[in-house]
Amino acid sequence: MTGPDPLRDELRELADTVAPTDLYERSLARSRRIGRREAAIGTTAAVVALALLGSGLWQLPQAGPPPAPPAAGAPLAPSLSLADKQAATAAPEPSKPATASRADRPRPRPPRTTTSPRSTALGDLPGHIFYADAADDGRLVRLSPGDQPETVLSQRYATVGVSPDGSQLAYVADGSLMVVDTRGGEPRQAYPGTASAAQAPVWSPDGARLLIDAAEPGVLEVATGALTPLPDGLDGQQFRWSGDGSMLVYATAGCGLEVAGATAQSGTPVPASGDPDGRAACRPVSVDATGDLVTVQLTSASSASSGTPAATDSAVAPADAVLDTVTGDIVDLPVSGKVIGAVFGPDGDLLVRSVKDGKRRLSLFAPDFTLLLRAREPAALKDLGLVAYTR
Amino acid sequence: MDEARDCAYADFVRERSHALLRSAYLLTGDQHLAEDLVQEALARTHRAWSRLERPSNAEAYARKVIYHAQVSFWRRPKVAEALVGDGLERHGGSTDDPAEAAVRRVALRRALLALSPKQRAVIVLRYFEDHTEVEAAQMLGVSVSTVKTQCARGLEKLRTLVPDLRLLADAHEAGR
Numbered sequence: 001m002t003g004p005d006p007l008r009d010e011l012r013e014l015a016d017t018v019a020p021t022d023l024y025e026r027s028l029a030r031s032r033r034i035g036r037r038e039a040a041i042g043t044t045a046a047v048v049a050l051a052l053l054g055s056g057l058w059q060l061p062q063a064g065p066p067p068a069p070p071a072a073g074a075p076l077a078p079s080l081s082l083a084d085k086q087a088a089t090a091a092p093e094p095s096k097p098a099t100a101s102r103a104d105r106p107r108p109r110p111p112r113t114t115t116s117p118r119s120t121a122l123g124d125l126p127g128h129i130f131y132a133d134a135a136d137d138g139r140l141v142r143l144s145p146g147d148q149p150e151t152v153l154s155q156r157y158a159t160v161g162v163s164p165d166g167s168q169l170a171y172v173a174d175g176s177l178m179v180v181d182t183r184g185g186e187p188r189q190a191y192p193g194t195a196s197a198a199q200a201p202v203w204s205p206d207g208a209r210l211l212i213d214a215a216e217p218g219v220l221e222v223a224t225g226a227l228t229p230l231p232d233g234l235d236g237q238q239f240r241w242s243g244d245g246s247m248l249v250y251a252t253a254g255c256g257l258e259v260a261g262a263t264a265q266s267g268t269p270v271p272a273s274g275d276p277d278g279r280a281a282c283r284p285v286s287v288d289a290t291g292d293l294v295t296v297q298l299t300s301a302s303s304a305s306s307g308t309p310a311a312t313d314s315a316v317a318p319a320d321a322v323l324d325t326v327t328g329d330i331v332d333l334p335v336s337g338k339v340i341g342a343v344f345g346p347d348g349d350l351l352v353r354s355v356k357d358g359k360r361r362l363s364l365f366a367p368d369f370t371l372l373l374r375a376r377e378p379a380a381l382k383d384l385g386l387v388a389y390t391r
Numbered sequence: 392m393d394e395a396r397d398c399a400y401a402d403f404v405r406e407r408s409h410a411l412l413r414s415a416y417l418l419t420g421d422q423h424l425a426e427d428l429v430q431e432a433l434a435r436t437h438r439a440w441s442r443l444e445r446p447s448n449a450e451a452y453a454r455k456v457i458y459h460a461q462v463s464f465w466r467r468p469k470v471a472e473a474l475v476g477d478g479l480e481r482h483g484g485s486t487d488d489p490a491e492a493a494v495r496r497v498a499l500r501r502a503l504l505a506l507s508p509k510q511r512a513v514i515v516l517r518y519f520e521d522h523t524e525v526e527a528a529q530m531l532g533v534s535v536s537t538v539k540t541q542c543a544r545g546l547e548k549l550r551t552l553v554p555d556l557r558l559l560a561d562a563h564e565a566g567r
Contacts, residue, residue, distance in 0.1 A: 007514075008521075010496070010499050011514075011519040013496060014417060014496050014499050014500055015414070015416055015519065016413070017496060018415075018416035018422060021408075021422075021426050023404060024401060024404045024405070028437065030430055031434040031435075031438050033434075034434055034435070035438065253427040253431070
């Protein structure tokens with residue numbers, strides 16, 4: 001070993017800056033989760049083995065002399081067609097998203113230049129836009145076509161999700177999941193005990209279920225209060241549904257994204273974002289209709305410094321980019337100025353909020369990136385953050 | 392896991408998790424990512440606890456998980472390269488001039504994150520944890536020559552990025 005030197009001293013001094021953290025409970029929870037996943041995989045492997053045994057496929061790869069012809073009579077194992085055998089072996093495997101088919105599927109791309117919108121009147125907006133006022137405990141404001149912005153939630157909350165039809169809000173306050181009608185009425189508790197930081201409540205496309213984090217991520221039937229944990233193989237947080245409900249996109253530890261079928265047991269990593277500035281997509285905000293595109297908040301250098309209030313705030317910051325979940329490419333949006341918000345609506349429409357020369361604009365794109373509307377945003381919404389776009 | 396082993400694991404976490412966190416922070420440059428890394432390592436250690444007999448084995452196991460996970464799964468070194476001016480508010484570190492020390496820490500943190508994951512792991516193993524080249528190779532599951540190569544490249548890059556540490560050339564004692 002050697003004595004002290006500049007590098008060693010500096011490394012120790014840098015290591016001193018990490019804040020002590022109690023990781024006991026977190027590590028136990030993670031250990032249990034790993035255990036359940038291993039058990040699930042073991043069960044799956046056993047089912048696969050049984051299926052192989054039952055189908056007789058285990059005999060196929062055998063080398064050496066061909067087996068003696070069977071004696072007359074029924075075969076030892078039930079006869080299966082090749083398709084049946086494939087089904088038998090494939091069925092028990094963790095259902096993965098059809099990456100190949102997703103990759104092969106043609107995906108619309110926006111035009112390279114800005115195009116003329118079909119409308120420039122905000123009154124033609126077909127849906128509702130929701131904003132949060134961070135300076136006012138997150139007060140939630142709705143902008144409806146032809147109306148002035150109106151406050152729909154003024155209670156303090158940690159995280160919020162707006163139903164696809166814009167009629168209901170789910171929010172976490174004091175550790176409980178509450179649901180309230182945007183037209184008014186008393187909030188009702190939908191579930192006691194949720195961890196809000198890692199998972200904002202996300203409505204299913206049909207508005208009947210909520211993705212929440214109740215100790216572990218799960219799907220809550222709003223009507224019955226029944227909670228079904230997500231499969232252990234879906235190891236992440238910040239889960240988001242695609243518009244058609246077929247896919248989930250979620251964040252993984254280490255600032256990555258994964259995509260999984262809604263009923264899958266495991267996910268597929270999204271390639272690292274190709275952002276030229278080296279920023280990473282650490283958090284999905286909203287997903288298009290099919291799961292091919294996701295709006296993300298690109299984590300810049302300053303917000304990547306964890307353990308600071310900025311890092312906490314980033315968990316609710318609006319998206320500023322659109323990412324292709326198959327290629328990891330950042331989609332070049334045909335808007336001028338800086339993107340300060342981007343959300344997919346439940347039908348795959350993309351609402352982009354941008355600012356240029358101090359003027360904020362809203363651009364609404366159809367799923368094929370046809371520019372449906374571009375309009376100035378009301379000045380009253382200047383300091384609010386884009387949360388959702390609904391029917 | 393029975394009660395005695397539960398207590399032993401709790402003691403291990405209480406006593407050693409901050410040391411693990413310090414290494415993980417050098418590897419990730421980020422408090423939350425370091426916590427994630429250590430959490431994963433502790434969880435794996437917990438699952439393997441019955442096979443680990445002694446706390447010293449547990450720490451070695453946890454460190455191995457940390458380094459392997461870091462080298463295998465860290466997918467976005469570019470993010471770290473873009474770090475600018477942050478970390479100044481962090482606590483800790485001793486120097487006569489706190490501002491100067493803070494600037495040095497930021498510069499070193501940025502430089503470390505500009506290394507490849509393997510280079511960073513080797514540098515931390517060799518110059519923070521004071522492992523020999525042979526021990527570092529065993530920890531990472533690579534050859535000693537790989538450790539030497541990665542270490543030399545890492546040091547060269549650090550010299551370029553942190554001129555104040557140019558004296559570290561002397562620290563690269565050969566054949567240790």
